[in-house]
Amino acid sequence: MMPVTPTQTWQFRSPKQHLLRWVGWFWLIALTVFCWNLMTENTIWAFVADAPRQASDIGGRMLPPRWGYLNQLWKPLWDTLNIATLGTLIGVIIAIPVAFLAAGNTTPSRHFVRPLALLIIVTSRSINSLIWALLLVAIIGPGLLAGIIAIGLRSVGFIAKLLYEAIEEIDESQVEAIRATGASNVQVIDYAIIPQILPAFCGISVFRWDINIRESTILGLVGAGGLGLQLQSSLSTLAWNQVTVIFLVILATVIVSEWVSARVRQAVL
Amino acid sequence: MVGAADFYYQPWQHIVLELKALSKIYKTGDRALTDISFSVPAGQVVGLIGPSGAGKSTLIRCVNRLVEPTSGSIQLGPTELTRLNGRALRQARRRIGMIFQEYALVERLTVMENVLSGRLGYVTAWRSFLRRYPQADIDQAFGLLDRVGLGEHCNKRADELSGGQRQRVGIARALEQNPELLLADEPTASLDPKTSRQIMRLIQSVCREMNLPAIINIHDVVLAQNFADRIIGLQAGQVVFDGPPSALTHDVLTRIYGAEDWDQVQQNAETQDDDVLSEAQALEQS
Amino acid sequence: MSREVTSLRAWKRPPILLKDPRWRWTILLGSAIYLVLAISSVDVDWSRVYEGLERGWRFIQGFLTPDFSSRWRDIQIGLIESLTMTLTSTVAGVLISVPIGIGAARNLAPTPVYMICRGIITVSRSFQEIIIAILLVAMFGFGPFAGFLTLTFASIGFLSKLLAEEIEDCDSAQIEAIRATGAGWWQVVNYAVQPQVMPRLIGLSLYRLDINFRESSVIGIVGAGGVGATLNTAIDRYEYDSAGAILIIIIAIVLVVEYSSSYIRRWVQ
Numbered sequence: 001m002m003p004v005t006p007t008q009t010w011q012f013r014s015p016k017q018h019l020l021r022w023v024g025w026f027w028l029i030a031l032t033v034f035c036w037n038l039m040t041e042n043t044i045w046a047f048v049a050d051a052p053r054q055a056s057d058i059g060g061r062m063l064p065p066r067w068g069y070l071n072q073l074w075k076p077l078w079d080t081l082n083i084a085t086l087g088t089l090i091g092v093i094i095a096i097p098v099a100f101l102a103a104g105n106t107t108p109s110r111h112f113v114r115p116l117a118l119l120i121i122v123t124s125r126s127i128n129s130l131i132w133a134l135l136l137v138a139i140i141g142p143g144l145l146a147g148i149i150a151i152g153l154r155s156v157g158f159i160a161k162l163l164y165e166a167i168e169e170i171d172e173s174q175v176e177a178i179r180a181t182g183a184s185n186v187q188v189i190d191y192a193i194i195p196q197i198l199p200a201f202c203g204i205s206v207f208r209w210d211i212n213i214r215e216s217t218i219l220g221l222v223g224a225g226g227l228g229l230q231l232q233s234s235l236s237t238l239a240w241n242q243v244t245v246i247f248l249v250i251l252a253t254v255i256v257s258e259w260v261s262a263r264v265r266q267a268v269l
Numbered sequence: 270m271v272g273a274a275d276f277y278y279q280p281w282q283h284i285v286l287e288l289k290a291l292s293k294i295y296k297t298g299d300r301a302l303t304d305i306s307f308s309v310p311a312g313q314v315v316g317l318i319g320p321s322g323a324g325k326s327t328l329i330r331c332v333n334r335l336v337e338p339t340s341g342s343i344q345l346g347p348t349e350l351t352r353l354n355g356r357a358l359r360q361a362r363r364r365i366g367m368i369f370q371e372y373a374l375v376e377r378l379t380v381m382e383n384v385l386s387g388r389l390g391y392v393t394a395w396r397s398f399l400r401r402y403p404q405a406d407i408d409q410a411f412g413l414l415d416r417v418g419l420g421e422h423c424n425k426r427a428d429e430l431s432g433g434q435r436q437r438v439g440i441a442r443a444l445e446q447n448p449e450l451l452l453a454d455e456p457t458a459s460l461d462p463k464t465s466r467q468i469m470r471l472i473q474s475v476c477r478e479m480n481l482p483a484i485i486n487i488h489d490v491v492l493a494q495n496f497a498d499r500i501i502g503l504q505a506g507q508v509v510f511d512g513p514p515s516a517l518t519h520d521v522l523t524r525i526y527g528a529e530d531w532d533q534v535q536q537n538a539e540t541q542d543d544d545v546l547s548e549a550q551a552l553e554q555s
Numbered sequence: 556m557s558r559e560v561t562s563l564r565a566w567k568r569p570p571i572l573l574k575d576p577r578w579r580w581t582i583l584l585g586s587a588i589y590l591v592l593a594i595s596s597v598d599v600d601w602s603r604v605y606e607g608l609e610r611g612w613r614f615i616q617g618f619l620t621p622d623f624s625s626r627w628r629d630i631q632i633g634l635i636e637s638l639t640m641t642l643t644s645t646v647a648g649v650l651i652s653v654p655i656g657i658g659a660a661r662n663l664a665p666t667p668v669y670m671i672c673r674g675i676i677t678v679s680r681s682f683q684e685i686i687i688a689i690l691l692v693a694m695f696g697f698g699p700f701a702g703f704l705t706l707t708f709a710s711i712g713f714l715s716k717l718l719a720e721e722i723e724d725c726d727s728a729q730i731e732a733i734r735a736t737g738a739g740w741w742q743v744v745n746y747a748v749q750p751q752v753m754p755r756l757i758g759l760s761l762y763r764l765d766i767n768f769r770e771s772s773v774i775g776i777v778g779a780g781g782v783g784a785t786l787n788t789a790i791d792r793y794e795y796d797s798a799g800a801i802l803i804i805i806i807a808i809v810l811v812v813e814y815s816s817s818y819i820r821r822w823v824q
Contacts, residue, residue: 028646031642032642032643032646035638035639035642035643036639036643038635038639039636039639039640039643039699039700039703039780040699040700042698043698043699043700044696044698047695047696048695048696048700051694051695054693054694054695055694058690058693058694078596079596081593082593082596082597085589085593086593086594086597122806122809122810123806125809126769126805126806126809126810127802127805127806128769128770128772128773130685130773130776131772131773131776131783131786131802134776134786134787134790135614135790135798138610138614138790138791138793139607139610139611139614140603140604140607140608140611141600141603141604141606141607143597143598143599143600144596144597144598144599145597145599145604148597171373171376173369173370173371173373174373174374174375174376176335176369176373177367177369177373177374177375177439177442178375178386178389179335179362180333180335180362180365180367181362181363181366181367181386181387181388181389181390181442181446182359182360182361182362182363182364182389182390182391182446183359183386183389183390183397184356184359184389184394186394186398187389187394187397190394190397190398191375191378191382191386191389191397192375195375195376195377195378196375196376196377198377199377214683215683217683218683218685218686221685221776221777222776231689235689247682247686250682250683250686251681251682254681255681379568379569381566381568382568400567400568402566404565407564407565407566408564410566411564411566423566424569
């Protein structure tokens with residue numbers, strides 16, 4: 001180390017930061033390489049090398065799409081929409097109280113209720129809706145209900161998290177003003193908090209609905225109804241030309257739902 | 270002068286608000302208010318002046334218990350406010366109208382809803398949720414909106430209004446409570462000088478009409494002198510002056526604001542002798 | 556205080572969203588009909604659900620008394636696959652999405668490049684990770700390599716889109732100033748754009764790392780490696796205590812990743 005005199009202190013910080021940065025990058029690269037080696041330990045490279053041939057083979061089977069199959073997809077498509085919509089509804093209904101319990105400025109108890117509400121949010125958010133569906137199919141049997149509840153349970157965390165952040169960001173002076181009129185807690189929520197978070201709430205719900213449409217298209221893979229069920233059966237019979245049709249239907253649905261959600265959010269905000 | 274001094278010397282009917290030895294110490298240990306005692310009779314407009322950080326805002330908020338006082342007593346009419354809780358506190362709050370610095374309207378509600386929110390302490394939660402107010406409340410709200418000159422705007426959203434208009438809605442909301450006392454926390458701080466005078470004149474005249482006492486926490490000394498019947502000067506959480514506006518001499522103001530700040534304010538006022546300069550800005554700049 | 560009755564005027568709150576009453580009623584009625592139809596299309600086998608309650612209870616018990624030991628080998632393999640996939644795919648995703656993101660920024664890229672890059676982003680964003688995983692597993696065989704490719708592909712769409720938006724939001728005055736010095740395109744990117752978007756890019760990458768981990772625990776269900784496969788087996792065999800253990804590990808890792816990434820983000824900016 002070089003001796004550091006007071007006048008030089010500032011100058012010496014820069015190379016030190018530089019060093020720190022390079023060490024950081026070095027570790028990132030080393031870790032990535034290590035992970036890569038660990039991950040590909042059991043990879044059979046012959047399969048990977050074979051991939052272009054496989055791809056062209058599958059591509060060949062996928063085209064031309066079997067358009068006649070489309071007629072069998074309307075009912076599953078309807079089911080998929082219902083899973084997403086009803087699931088979002090359930091999610092919203094549960095998420096609202098959870099969000100109010102989790103927000104620092106509306107929670108009845110910071111030390112007991114709030115952590116509990118945050119735990120619900122984290123649990124719901126960490127577990128993908130497909131895993132929820134997997135569990136629910138095992139528990140209550142295959143069908144739409146499992147899908148709806150799965151979507152609902154996954155949505156709770158998402159909606160509640162964004163909503164409680166919105167609640168924490170409200171303008172407190174409006175709350176104070178309503179409180180000063182002698183309003184009760186319920187009235188404060190009704191008059192001072194809800195008007196402020198309503199646009200955010202609508203935006204979040206529609207946004208989640210849009211995501212749920214995407215997610216509900218594949219829930220059928222584990223038996224929770226909808227388009228995924230058709231996908232599963234087409235895949236298991238290697239009917240790739242039907243898979244193409246399903247993919248296109250999913251793509252169209254996703255595009256339409258994204259358009260709808262963008263329009264609604266625009267109208268609300 | 271608008272004849273405020275004459276008004277000050279009229280005989281008072283009765284005392285509306287009485288503060289005794291009110292103190293507030295924040296959890297951080299800061300002494301915000303020390304041993305504040307004064308009483309306000311009906312119809313009197315009190316201007317509360319003092320440098321920022323003197324505790325003006327805390328004092329006003331202690332009166333309707335938005336801030337919990339540490340010790341002392343607050344007597345509103347026959348009611349002792351410091352011991353109230355829950356429902357009784359809310360019923361006391363509805364007797365005190367409050368006007369805020371940044372208007373504090375619920376911006377996404379209509380003007381009418383904002384005014385009617387002054388009745389929240391009187392109606393049931395269910396009624397207020399459905400916006401089904403008694404006809405008398407609605408009539409009163411229309412009357413007040415006409416009084417503050419916003420009768421045409423009742424179905425506009427509050428955030429469509431200008432600053433001065435918003436503050437008028439704020440006044441209407443406070444009056445809709447049929448208050449026995451009006452509190453105002455820097456009602457003109459976010460307004461331009463001309464609108465500030467209009468708002469102050471409006472507050473002053475409704476107080477006269479309704480024989481309503483008011484405590485107005487205000488940065489702007491000239492405005493306070495013009496529109497208040499009585500001035501209370503606060504410095505470091507203590508009352509250092511209490512008297513008619515005419516008694517506000519250079520020495521008194523120096524005592525309240527400290528020598529440097531007050532000279533600064535005066536210099537600025539002299540350079541802009543016609544239009545009243547907002548002392549608030551001047552103080553912040555110094 | 557006397558109440559001055561000036562006139563007897565009625566007041567009703569004006570409608571918030573839809574001003575036209577006909578539209579309002581149509582939409583209200585439409586959603587009511589939809590709800591009835593949707594709910595009636597969910598045929599639930601209540602006896603099956605009732606039967607499932609007992610199983611659900613067993614799952615909750617399993618969750619509360621998780622069994623880490625009996626399947627620990629499988630869990631360990633799955634976790635290592637998930638974690639390595641997460642890191643490598645995020646790194647690869649960032650490396651690829653930087654050029655695509657720059658190409659998809661209207662203020663930097665010429666029109667043809669812009670169109671191509673936006674096309675890539677749209678394709679990547681339109682499909683669910685699971686669907687991509689199905690295709691890639693079919694091409695590259697089972698295992699984490701297909702998962703790595705899936706997550707990389709999904710990361711590209713996510714990161715490039717947000718990066719492009721960030722670049723488009725850049726202060727144009729800074730870009731102009733650098734351009735005015737006679738700087739070339741690379742120098743503009745390096746001096747005017749990079750400093751503005753770098754903190755955000757790091758933040759987004761960490762956020763994607765978090766998402767990739769969550770996804771990596773799912774794509775195993777269709778054979779793309781990771782802890783999802785282990786979870787799937789555990790649930791299929793009704794080993795709820797092992798499933799509970801896996802879920803708890805997932806939640807814990809998500810928490811750690813989320814917490815540390817927010818820490819790093821604060822440290823970076």
